[in-house]
Amino acid sequence: MSLLQVKQVNHSYHSKKFFNWKDQSNNVLHDISFTIEEGTCLGLIGTSGAGKSTLGKVILGIQPPEQGQILFQGHDIYRSDKMTQRNIRRNLQVVFQDSYSSVNPRLTAEQIISEPLENYEKLTIAEQRSLVISLLERVGLSEKDLNKYPNQFSGGQLQRINIARAIALKPKLIVLDESVSSLDMVTQSLILELLKELKEDYGLSYLFITHNIKAAFSISDRLGVLEKGELIELYDSKDEFFYSKNPVILQLRDSILAEHPRFRSITRRENFA
Template structure:
């Protein structure tokens, strides 16, 4: 695998104004992203996990240039996408595609499958009408759909079939990067496995790079090479997938791991239950964002915000007590 980063996200920030604007008064903002940094290497699947509302989908939309950032940089193949003019960004977007969570609302119900899958080719003026039709047939076959789907509408398909159509549309322009924004969360478990296996097969065949967003750790473990864990708009841990599941070092990651079901009735693991609710993102706590719910927090956690530090090969943790977390996990889970 080529280890050169295809995507480099550095100190990314995004704030959304809330409430009504009033003269001579500062307007409050939700800090959706706060100093987010990570790399995605060519040919890998980078998983991004965390609770609902932690900023996972916002990262994807800012990274693709769908919404403007409040600060930071995103380099795609060494191009800073925030410095590109409109035409240059339009050309670069052919190499970056997205698969949305809901395969029904992301497909136009008034268009046939042929027009839906061919739309990227039409927008970018690629090929003649006959060449586009041929390309659509090829793509539908690649994702496991028959030519009978050509002139049908989205409502005539199951959820899994609709997501395959969305995947075919994402492949139309031969992208390098595909952002998968919870692509299987709306599907039955058996269908989830089929779609995940399809994504892995396409990655092997075409050499795709994925940013895979999910709140389901089992799904992330199945498909990812490396994983980033988010909490309240920040990355708190990044590690190779096997290392993360073997030795989570942040207390929040530890709590997520403890919630995973173990298919062994003899296992005597204990849950790490978090106290309280996620803090208000308009007024996040000082110091470590997680200290209000952390069972290991000390005085410095309330005043000093930890940055990502390396704790082993490819393993980064934003925690003052990372060296203790792994020992605590062994005691809790044994």
């Protein structure tokens, strides 16, 4: 049984225009289906307006789809009993793009990381503090950062705190929604390396939602392409993606440049390294 199953998901947004009382329907997702296996990362690539954010909300249980199912460990996340839904929330975590808006600015790093532990674990104050310190160290920070507030961290450091919070309960799946897009190139590389290490160490699975093809290529085991609300391609390997003849994929690939101008040939596979 797959860890996550997305089955024929459809979703539209409805609105009424002024002086026009007929519903205006905007079809955002159309017949989306895919699976994620334990210990793997699916990179879901799409340009702005492709439906990535809506799909992420549907999978996280925030936005019920008009049609289709989201099954997590075989359970429908929208039709399960309260106990099952609580277990799903524990094992399905998220790291968003904006590290600053993802946290309460009045909480310290220790309090931010402790939030899920307080909701799901019964630890003593000493046990919880010790665990938070170990999580900080695991993401490249230290005990001296415990009492700092969000405005005292860089964007990359704060994203590490968000990652520490996401892995605190040792979840099965983390949805990474444009989680490195707002960071500079160097910090992006460091965060991606951290995510790859955590995936191996904790046996995590990821859904990596992004418009950044190089980032997706770096971290993913499989790749999917979302275009105008449709999953137009799903590749079981990165080589399949690279050699695809789909016009949309060709256009996406051709937009990737090498780090150094000398190697900026759109046909070079090294541009994705």
